[in-house]
Amino acid sequence: MIGYLSFIVLIPLAAVIWKSTGSGLEGFWNAVTSPAALASLKLTFGASVVVALVNAVMGTLIAWVLVRDDFPGKGLVNSLIDLPFALPTIVAGLTLLALYGPRGPIGINIAYTRLAIVAALLFVTLPFVVRSVQPVVHELDREMEEAAASLGAGGFTIFRRVILPNLVPAILSGVALAFARAVGEFGAVILISGNIPFKTQVASVQIFSNIESDRPTAAAALSVVLLAFSFLTLLALDLVRRWGSKHES
Amino acid sequence: MRARYGLRFAALTYLMLLLVLPVGLVFYRTFQHGLEPVWNAMTDPDFLHALWLTLLIALIAVPLNTIFGVACALVLVRQRFRGKAVLNALVDLPFALSPVVVGLALFLVYARTGWFGPWLDAHGIQIVFALPAMVLATIFVSLPFVVREVVPVLREIGTEQEEAAWTLGASPLATFRRITLPAIRWGVTYGVVLTTARCLGEFGAVSVVSGNLIGKTQTLTLHVNNRFQAFDLVGAYTASVVLAVLALMTLFLMNLFRKETPRVDSGPRRDEALR
Numbered sequence: 001m002i003g004y005l006s007f008i009v010l011i012p013l014a015a016v017i018w019k020s021t022g023s024g025l026e027g028f029w030n031a032v033t034s035p036a037a038l039a040s041l042k043l044t045f046g047a048s049v050v051v052a053l054v055n056a057v058m059g060t061l062i063a064w065v066l067v068r069d070d071f072p073g074k075g076l077v078n079s080l081i082d083l084p085f086a087l088p089t090i091v092a093g094l095t096l097l098a099l100y101g102p103r104g105p106i107g108i109n110i111a112y113t114r115l116a117i118v119a120a121l122l123f124v125t126l127p128f129v130v131r132s133v134q135p136v137v138h139e140l141d142r143e144m145e146e147a148a149a150s151l152g153a154g155g156f157t158i159f160r161r162v163i164l165p166n167l168v169p170a171i172l173s174g175v176a177l178a179f180a181r182a183v184g185e186f187g188a189v190i191l192i193s194g195n196i197p198f199k200t201q202v203a204s205v206q207i208f209s210n211i212e213s214d215r216p217t218a219a220a221a222l223s224v225v226l227l228a229f230s231f232l233t234l235l236a237l238d239l240v241r242r243w244g245s246k247h248e249s
Numbered sequence: 250m251r252a253r254y255g256l257r258f259a260a261l262t263y264l265m266l267l268l269v270l271p272v273g274l275v276f277y278r279t280f281q282h283g284l285e286p287v288w289n290a291m292t293d294p295d296f297l298h299a300l301w302l303t304l305l306i307a308l309i310a311v312p313l314n315t316i317f318g319v320a321c322a323l324v325l326v327r328q329r330f331r332g333k334a335v336l337n338a339l340v341d342l343p344f345a346l347s348p349v350v351v352g353l354a355l356f357l358v359y360a361r362t363g364w365f366g367p368w369l370d371a372h373g374i375q376i377v378f379a380l381p382a383m384v385l386a387t388i389f390v391s392l393p394f395v396v397r398e399v400v401p402v403l404r405e406i407g408t409e410q411e412e413a414a415w416t417l418g419a420s421p422l423a424t425f426r427r428i429t430l431p432a433i434r435w436g437v438t439y440g441v442v443l444t445t446a447r448c449l450g451e452f453g454a455v456s457v458v459s460g461n462l463i464g465k466t467q468t469l470t471l472h473v474n475n476r477f478q479a480f481d482l483v484g485a486y487t488a489s490v491v492l493a494v495l496a497l498m499t500l501f502l503m504n505l506f507r508k509e510t511p512r513v514d515s516g517p518r519r520d521e522a523l524r
Binding site: 090122216 | 252253256257259260261263264267268269270271272274275278313317320321324336338339341342343344345346347348349350351352353354355356357358363364385388389392443446449450451452453456457469470473474477485486489492493496497499500501503504
């Protein structure tokens with residue numbers, strides 16, 4: 001088992017870190033702070049923050065509707081939520097391009113813009129917050145809401161003071177996963193972003209073009225930034241979960 | 250009541266604009282000019298080879314990850330050892346890591362100029378730009394699914410029955426086969442479905458290590474990209490629809506097996522028991 005993990009995960013990741021410092025720490029620093037690299041990192045993290053925030057709101061809203069509301073076709077909508085997990089990312093990008101691209105039927109063309117990147121990232125990260133919040137909404141104690149209502153609290157106050165505090169750990173853990181996914185996403189953005197340097201080139205796509213144009217050190221340096229970030233997200237996720245479970249008991 | 254309809258409207262509109270309409274449009278565009286162009290695209294030798302290669306990679310990667318996943322879950326749940334937290338984090342890493350980084354990592358080890366390159370070259374083994382690297386990349390990205398589905402089930406069933414079997418003189422293998430395996434089978438099945446979906450859809454990692462040679466190292470997702478870049482929309486859409494149909498079948502199976510699994514789906518508390 002250790003061998004399996006070593007040859008597939010550990011040794012390759014070590015190679016990335018080793019390669020990134022191939023021309024010394026200075027070389028690593030220069031590669032990471034080159035204007036193109038900085039632009040792509042800024043775009044990647046900026047778009048991911050937007051995506052995380054939209055997911056926090058819309059994911060919670062969808063989870064709420066799927067548990068508390070009732071309408072014909074709800075079961076179907078519920079299973080559709082997982083579609084972005086099952087659909088290949090390149091297909092996700094292609095479908096968005098078909099509707100919102102240059103030859104789209106509704107006359108809206110967002111192809112090769114930053115908005116398109118956000119849309120593609122929203123597509124692939126849809127399930128995280130919904131699936132994280134849904135079971136918690138399911139287990140919410142309705143009596144607390146009724147008690148608040150009978151004491152004269154309005155709908156918004158009940159949501160803010162009674163419901164939301166219970167959902168926060170689940171929302172945060174879903175948002176962390178969505179954020180991590182958004183930062184590393186490649187397949188969904190490659191077609192729709194147009195890959196314009198300094199404008200719509202996200203970090204993963206820049207790594208890819210660095211590999212293609214035989215600049216492995218630059219690719220590795222940028223990869224190490226993403227790798228470090230993945231570790232940090234997992235760490236944050238672990239903290240959120242511990243905090244959430246302590247909160248409960 | 251008004252708030253309720255408002256929320257419902259907002260949720261459904263969002264899903265419609267983001268999910269249903271784009272996917273629906275690709276289905277419509279594929280069959281817009283009848284079945285003949287679709288048939289031509291589906292009998293194209295490059296398409297058929299890509300389909301075959303995609304299935305072949307899944308056929309190798311899924312069983313390996315299933316065996317590893319069950320073994321790893323058993324170790325994580327049933328054993329105490331130093332570095333368990335590290336193993337735990339490592340298993341989750343592919344979820345959080347960009348597939349392009351995965352591809353680059355494998356490239357730097359197994360390519361001709363990589364760490365093992367000279368040795369592999371001397372022994373006439375080609376890994377990068379060939380099937381082995383594509384399989385390795387696919388294994389990497391789909392590594393966590395079986396582990397993450399089996400761990401909570403193992404937690405839940407406990408060790409009482411296994412201990413009873415041991416006291417009655419059953420060997421470890423017999424205990425595993427007769428007691429543990431039947432108890433975790435739905436968790437394993439669910440994990441296998443997720444792993445398969447991830448394997449069939451992998452794009453980023455594979456596109457780095459495959460070299461994207463048409464008719465040789467091109468999977469279905471690479472074929473979609475290639476057809477699109479060549480302005481062959483019918484070809485790109487047809488391959489997409491094939492992948493989308495596979496995805497919808499995955500969804501169907503997920504729903505089926507989720508009902509069989511006694512626990513609620515991926516809640517935040519799911520693997521808390523692990524720590």
